[in-house]
Amino acid sequence: MTTTALIVAAGKGRRTGQELPKQYIEIAGKTILRRSIDAFLEHPDIDNVCVVISDADRALYEAAVDGLSLLPPVTGGSERQESVHNGLESLTGAPPEFVLIHDAARPFVCHDLISRCLDRLKGADAVLPSLPVIDSLKTFADERITGALNRDEIVAAQTPQGFTYPTILAAHRTFAGEALTDDTAVATRAGIEVAMVEGESGNFKITTAEDIEKARRIIQRDLTDIRTGFGFDVHAFTAGDGVWLGGIHITHDKKLKGHSDADVALHALTDALLGSIGEGDIGTHFPPSDARWKSAPSDRFLAHAASLVAARGGMINHVDLTVICEAPRIGPHRAAMRRRIAEILNISEERVSVKGTTTEKLGFTGRGEGIAAEAVATVRLPE
Known part of the structure; x- marks a missing residue:
């Protein structure tokens, strides 16, 4: 049986009020879609996972599923029913016995429910996970109550909805184009x-901005x-016309020396991020002896460290950066640095602190020989 x-x-x-389709919004380092996929990939009785996507979102999809072993994605249609039908037809070459059809926007589906x-x-031939309705339900018209439902x-219907594959494929073929609301x-x-x-109260569908916060x-x-x-x-100054600091370029009469x-x-x-998860230091992952990293943008290094946190199932709670130098002045660039760091780490700006200070003309930074930086990162991981 497959x-x-x-x-x-x-x-x-x-x-949700965001520009991205909700399934590609990241929460704590993982997209909603990735969390939904992972729930099925990690279940011992699921043999294959196939995702139905919009062609316009293919790049977002590829980034979200990087490193996963999935069936090729299938192009969806203008209505949900057409999308599911396309997905079912894509499986005819190696038809499974059973198919579970799940909304990507339900990332908290648990293994017990799948089982x-x-x-x-x-x-x-068909199975629907559902929950009893607790609230009283009313009908209305013209802003007036007209009746009540028992x-x-x-x-309340949920997904995944399960079917014997030949049965649901035949049903979709027969009633294609009717724009029915779900597969049951x-x-x-x-x-x-x-x-x-029995469904799960935690298996809710993310729809609004409030749902995003609830999921977080x-x-x-x-x-x-x-x-x-x-x-x-620490990096020393050398001849140049600007420095890279906090992911932005700042015009200056020198530049910083480095590989x-x-x-x-x-x-x-x-x-700081690597230290929080015990993954060595930047030289371990990006040794200066490796020609690949010559003149490389450092946002790649920071993004890599963030991906390691996400791979551990964790999230970045806060980062605090202090830049130590006499020049250039940090204050005028603080806001831009916060925005760029938040973008690289895919966290909100309120979770990024950037400060600038001097050593009162003391030491190598006081003599204008270079710039030093200190950082603290706080992450949250599963036990």
């Missing part, structure tokens, strides 16, 4: 009996291992 998870991620999903759906499919006869609606239209299993709080709640890392770096772009601020931040 089972394929078909994840639907072709929608625009803009009700319940699969267990129920052993004796049914909540004892109503459930297609099954019901085809006269297929749908069995129910849920993830943070489980990241109870709080780590702190410290970074320090890469010598961004002393990003180097200190990189070491």
Whole structure:
């Protein structure tokens, strides 16, 4: 018996108020889509995962699934039903026995729920995870209540919805183009009996900006291992016309000497993040003896350190950077540096602190021979 998870991620999903489709929004270092995919990839009874996407989002998709072993993505349609139909048709070359169809915007689907759906499919052609409705439900017209619905006869539908593959494929072929709201609606239209299993209250669908914040709080709640890392770096001045600091270029009568772009601020931040997860230092990952890193932009180093935090299932809680020099002045560039660092780390600006100070003309920085930087990073990891 084989089972394929078909994840639907072709929608625009803009009700979050963000420019990206919601499935590509990152929360604590992972996109919503990646979290949904991971839930199925990590389940022992799922053999393959296939994602239905919009062609316009292909680059976003490729970045989100980097390193994963998935079936080739399938181009979706203008309606959800068409997208699912396209996904089902893509599996005909090596048809599975069962298919679980899941909305990408439900990233908290748990293994127990997936198992319940699969267990129920052993004796049914279609399975719907659902929750009882707690609130009273009313009908209305012209801003007036016109009646009430019996909540004892109503459930809230969730995904993944499970099916025997030939049954749901035939139903989609028969009723293509009817724009039905979900796949159990297609099954019901085809006269297929749908069995129910208990859903999960945590398996909510992300739709609004409030849902994004709710998801972030849920993830943070489980990241109870709080780590702190410290970074320090120094670069000397040499002849030039500007310095790279905090990911931005600042016009100056000198530049910083180094194998890469010598961004002393990003180097200190990189070491702080690596230190927080015990992953050595910047030289371990990007040795100056390697010609690949000659004149390389240091945002690559910082982004790599952030990816290692994300790979551990963690998130960056806060970074604090202090740049130590007589010149150039940091104050006029602080806001731009905060924005750029937040962009590289994919965190909000409020989680980035940038400060500038001097040594009151003392030492090598006081003599204008170079720039030093100190950084502290706080990350949250799962226990």
